[in-house]
Amino acid sequence: MKSTSGDREPEEFTDTDIHCDTCDDRRWFVIARDKNAPASARTVVPCKCQERVWGVRSSDRIRQYSDLGSLERLIFDTVELGTRDTYSDPSSFREAYHAAQRFVVDLQGWLVLSGPSGTGKTHLAAAVGNALVENGQPVRFVSVPDLLDHLRSAFDPAVGVQYDEVFLQAIEAPVLILDDLGAQSSTPWADEKLDQILTHRHNRQMPTLVTTGLPFSELSDRLRTRLGDPYFSRVINIKSGSGSRGNLGSGLKPKLAEAMTFSSFSSRGATGATTSQRRSLKEAFDAAKIFAEHPSGWLYLAGPTGVGKTHLAAAIISECIKRDRSVLFRFIPDLLDELRRSYGSGSEKSFDRAFSQVRDAALLVLDDLGTEASTSWAEEKLYQLIVHRHDAMLPTVFTSRIALETIGESETRITTRYSEAIVSRLSDANVVAERYISAPDFRHRGAIPKPRTNRRKPRGR
Secondary structure (H helix, E strand, O other), rough: OOOOOOOOOOOOEEEEEEOOOOOOOOEEEEEOOOOOOOOOOOOOEEHHHHHHHHHHHHHHHHHHHOOOOOHHHHHHOOOOOOOOOOOOOHHHHHHHHHHHHHHHHHEEEEEEEEOOOOOOHHHHHHHHHHHHHHOOOEEEEHHHHHHHHHHOOOOOHHHHHHHHHHHHHOOOOEEEEEEEEEEOOOOHHHHHHHHHHHHHHHOOOOOEEEOOOOOOOOOOOHHHHHOOOOOOOEEEOOOOOHHHHHHHOOOOHHHHHHHHHOOOOOOOOOOOOHHHHHHHHHHHHHOOOOOHEEEEEEOEEOOOOOHHHHHHHHHHHHHHHHHOOOOOOEEEHHHHHHHHHHOOOOOHHHHHHHHHHHHHOOOOOHHHHHHHOOHHHHHHHHHHHHHHHOOOOOEEEEOOOOOOOOOOOOHHHHHOOOOOHHHHHHOOOOOOOEEEOOOOOOOOOOOOOOOOOOOOOOOOO
16 A cells, blocks of 8 residues: 555654755744843744754654753752752752752843852753753753854865854853853954853843853953843853862862772772782882872882872872862863963963962872873973972972883883973982882773883983
């Protein structure tokens, strides 16, 4: 039997297959009494062109459009309201929680959630997005760094995505959620794109939710003007919780702090560990314990991947936090990325503040030395950092896959990036205590690391 037109599956189209003069490819119409009508008095309806795209699966298309992806699990029902004091101040988090719920119902104005990393901002933002999708409301969720990366890549013809399409998805989204404002690289181009998006949505009073890890006072004047409009926007600062204040301020992620402690570290090693390998674990553990109790000089923890270097470094941070010491933990590639973001045109003061925080930290952990991109700029920053802390005798912990005995050898490819000035200070036996961990990878039980074949060579001063 031949199928009738009513029996046929709807023809599949994509957004890029259809050009619509009616909506000018915006895909949506906002119906309001007048242009100044509040968001609560507006209705968002899809253009007829979207019916061809969606077919009979409009709810799936709305979910796809939202771009929530793996964040679909973050809903209001999974928010631990009243139990987040470890990470967030209960009072400020509760205020943000109820404001987010009202935003879903009212869809009026802007909601800005600020606060340190780990305080639950993204969870609330995703919960808003998922609730709107569940209600059949088109919403677009995007992190600011990802959005700008997409816009940059759209200039490349090989990517196959039109710049205008990417830009319109953000600027004309019926409801827009911008996550992690302030984490992007600060460049004139990036600032211009963000200003265009926010100005467009502000002038048209389009519902928008923004999260930022920066204190509101540190945003640019123009951003504060848009985001802090007292007649249109509500700004809520989620404060860090009493139980995590030190962790959040240290740069050590709460989950890492909870998992990597001295009590959870095993010096027995993984399956297959030899007596000498277990001894290296015990010696590194003892050295880290002593350093945490009395921070002095530099501790250099070296060894292959997965032997527990970062675990011990994180344990030092956690122990110092318990003793109310000022500490800072930084993964070196991330640190350099952070410094680059603050080093843009017109942001010299911001860079100075970010760099001095690391340079002058009372106790600093630099994780995974040697994995950073080898550039003259990166070496310059590391040189300034290492020389300053060496000359000032500031307690510092390094973790690295590079043993100090090979760090300056010309035949070692990975270490040729470091100048003699850096190598000399890292090799200063009067300041630096090295503990090399030769043990199986804890992540791959029974794996045997390559043996060390070289001995520490004396270095002339």
